[in-house]
Amino acid sequence: MQRNEQVIKVVREWIEKAENDLKNAAYTLKMGEDCPTDTTCFHAQQCVEKYLKAFLTFKSIDFPKTHDVRELLALISRSARPQLAVEEQRRLTAYATVTRYPGDYEPIPLSEARRAVAIARRVRREVRALMPKEALRKRRK
Numbered sequence: 596m597q598r599n600e601q602v603i604k605v606v607r608e609w610i611e612k613a614e615n616d617l618k619n620a621a622y623t624l625k626m627g628e629d630c631p632t633d634t635t636c637f638h639a640q641q642c643v644e645k646y647l648k649a650f651l652t653f654k655s656i657d658f659p660k661t662h663d664v665r666e667l668l669a670l671i672s673r674s675a676r677p678q679l680a681v682e683e684q685r686r687l688t689a690y691a692t693v694t695r696y697p698g699d700y701e702p703i704p705l706s707e708a709r710r711a712v713a714i715a716r717r718v719r720r721e722v723r724a725l726m727p728k729e730a731l732r733k734r735r736k
């Protein structure tokens with residue numbers, strides 16, 4: 596397998612995982628008031644993180660093993676960087692590093708979980724617009 600084909604294969608794998616996280620988050624939101632908002636926000640964060648890692652892989656940019664959205668964004672050139680406000684970056688990172696575990700924090704309101712999924716969809720759209728079509732096709736099973 597040539598280098599480019601191998602990169603596209605790995606990018607597809609990242610995208611598939613990101614898509615699964617988004618499906619989980621969006622589906623769980625449909626539970627309304629019974630929605631486990633912490634889980635929904637975690638999956639929204641994971642979607643964003645994995646799309647950023649897919650893009651970094653496509654661009655052959657090494658990245659650390661981290662859940663820190665700000666750190667991953669800093670590796671992407673400004674012209675290609677998805678638009679995420681500092682507060683959005685901070686909250687997304689907290690969903691993977693703080694609210695994912697038991698602790699002393701306020702429950703996440705349903706409205707915030709909806710915002711997290713909307714942010715994940717926005718990042719998905721922005722990153723996919725920069726990727727080649729062959730990277731966006733589903734892997735063959």
